[in-house]
Amino acid sequence: xxxxxxxxxxxxxxxxxxxxxIRITLAGDQAAFGELVRRYQDRLLTAMTAVCGSVSEAEDxxxxxxxxAYCKLDSFRxxxxxxxxxxxxxxxxxxxxxxxxxxxxSVDHVRESTGWDAADSGPAPDDGLQRVERSEQLMAAIxxxxxEFRQVLVLRELEGFCYETISxxxxxxIGTVRSRLHxxxxxxxxxxQSWFAEN
Numbered sequence: 061x062x063x064x065x066x067x068x069x070x071x072x073x074x075x076x077x078x079x080x081x082i083r084i085t086l087a088g089d090q091a092a093f094g095e096l097v098r099r100y101q102d103r104l105l106t107a108m109t110a111v112c113g114s115v116s117e118a119e120d121x122x123x124x125x126x127x128x129a130y131c132k133l134d135s136f137r138x139x140x141x142x143x144x145x146x147x148x149x150x151x152x153x154x155x156x157x158x159x160x161x162x163x164x165x166s167v168d169h170v171r172e173s174t175g176w177d178a179a180d181s182g183p184a185p186d187d188g189l190q191r192v193e194r195s196e197q198l199m200a201a202i203x204x205x206x207x208e209f210r211q212v213l214v215l216r217e218l219e220g221f222c223y224e225t226i227s228x229x230x231x232x233x234i235g236t237v238r239s240r241l242h243x244x245x246x247x248x249x250x251x252x253q254s255w256f257a258e259n
Contacts, residue, residue: 078142086134093133097126100143104150110214111154113203121157125150140228147219148229155207201251209244216241 073081073095084092101122108118129136129146136145202210215226227234 079138082133082136082138082142085130093130096142100146101126103143104146107147107214107219108150108154110202110218111151111211112157117154117157121150121154124153128153144221144225144228151211151229155211197252198248201248204251205244205247209240209247212237212240213244213248 073092076084076092076095078096078099081092081096085096104122104125105115105118108121109115112118112121125146128149132149136142202213205213211230212226215221215229216223221229223234223237226232226237230237232240
């Protein structure tokens with residue numbers, strides 16, 4: 061049997077669908093799982109940074125999440141997307157971590173890794189100090205939300221998940237997802253009332 065050179069294998073893996081990569085991994089090819097890691101690690105780090113409050117904690121979470129996903133890969137059911145399944149593993153780990161230690165949101169880390177900046181619709185870019193202050197106000201307000209409200213806000217506004225996917229990740233009825241998101245936005249508006257009044 062002719063050997064396949066590495067560049068061809070890498071190119072082939074990068075063009076392979078998630079479900080096929082999973083089958084290849086289960087057949088014993090660790091490089092296929094490496095492609096799944098490469099494909100989703102940055103996106104997962106961005107999301108978990110907002111959930112955990114710091115890049116270092118998020119890195120710990122996603123490292124453990126990928127390890128757990130690898131160990132439990134044979135339990136994955138293709139009716140959901142792999143990223144949704146992976147996100148749920150990471151999210152549950154972050155929740156468990158937060159039960160042991162109350163999180164604080166790191167504004168600088170979240171802004172660097174996500175680009176999610178409250179001042180994007182605020183003052184002109186040359187007013188840097190005001191941009192930073194408003195971004196800090198937003199992230200601090202998110203940090204003050206109850207965990208149940210922060211969860212749905214991050215999933216909807218940062219991850220862009222639809223209500224059905226949020227329902228699946230959090231194992232909640234869609235109606236509960238909608239009501240919690242409404243409450244989260246309402247609480248943010250109330251908390252940042254003075255900031256909105258200035259605009």
